[in-house]
């Protein structure tokens with residue numbers, strides 16, 4: 001008598017915005033492999049494949065326990081043939097040979113290093129690689145003309161590729177809040193991005209600023225930026241003007257995904273004492289800082305360790321009437337956002353952006369003053385930020 005082993009299959013809705021995805025990932029080995037292949041696809045101008053791998057990884061991230069056999073995956077959405085082959089490989093051999101080979105490939109390594117420079121995109125990195133430039137030293141020796149962002153990115157390469165901690169994010173928040181309070185009393189600053197979702201580290205720190213009175217937020221960004229600059233907090237900044245209000249081209253168009261808030265991509269100079277203002281201060285002074293090679297070298301030269309670090313900071317300003325949409329749109333994760341827009345378009349005939357929600361059937365914008373209202377408009381159960389880690 002054959003005894004079929006009872007294997008419980010998971011049941012999972014197909015859009016990431018219908019699921020709750022915490023940071024507690026029970027399938028990290030699988031999702032690391034799929035994420036690496038997604039990243040490689042994105043670095044190779046194969047966005048479709050990239051999204052397919054991201055969706056597959058997101059499904060596994062949302063599962064309540066580790067996957068131990070392929071049979072458990074029966075009926076799960078978003079798992080295409082290629083993703084299933086990768087999963088099978090990991091389950092049977094402990095690692096994905098394709099992911100491992102990708103990780104070792106010279107092209108992938110070069111693309112990672114070069115796009116790891118702030119201001120360098122895939123196109124630029126590919127051009128350099130074609131010319132034989134595969135590393136930072138070669139780039140510097142080549143004397144390629146670099147733009148202002150890339151020069152800053154190269155100068156602060158090490159700092160910007162070191163994860164930002166929560167304590168550092170809190171220190172940056174204190175600085176940004178002080179700036180905002182100084183230039184526009186009553187304005188509000190909200191931490192967005194990965195740190196709002198509860199991540200312990202990030203590649204940058206993201207903030208959304210607004211004022212409770214509509215219109216008072218106008219002109220806020222340049223004032224904040226010049227305050228920060230005057231206090232010596234900025235190593236680099238590029239402010240992009242709000243073109244949403246300026247676009248006076250007739251009737252309101254359905255919002256596009258390109259958003260048009262006033263925003264600033266910056267690199268902060270975060271002083272050591274500000275960083276200690278966070279959790280580090282509580283650790284006490286008896287615990288000596290580990291002495292890195294660079295720090296040791298500079299001490300030999302009599303310079304002392306660098307008393308600050310560079311941190312990438314993104315600032316966005318929205319009018320209060322669009323605040324809930326901006327908050328939802330900038331909290332992420334990127335895949336969660338993408339899935340929300342896909343759900344809106346494909347399932348609800350609506351267009352969602354970081355500015356508004358447009359109902360194509362009713363031909364009107366749907367107002368919302370909270371994220372909860374936007375989920376309700378979309379016919380979705382509310383998912384709090386800590387469960388948007390798809």
Ligand code: 8DG
Pocket residue numbers: 192193194195199201202203204205206257258259329330331332333334337354
């Ligand atoms: P990380 O920094 O820790 O790596 O993660 P993250 O905070 O989730 O990523 P992020 O790259 O800082 O992006 C934060 C969110 O902001 C994410 O949901 C994507 C969103 N976002 C951009 N650029 C733009 C944009 O131009 N328009 C809109 N609407 N959203 C954007 O990063």
Ligand code: MN
Pocket residue numbers: 193194195202203204205206
């Ligand atoms: Mn971020």
Ligand code: MN
Pocket residue numbers: 193204205206314
């Ligand atoms: Mn960001």
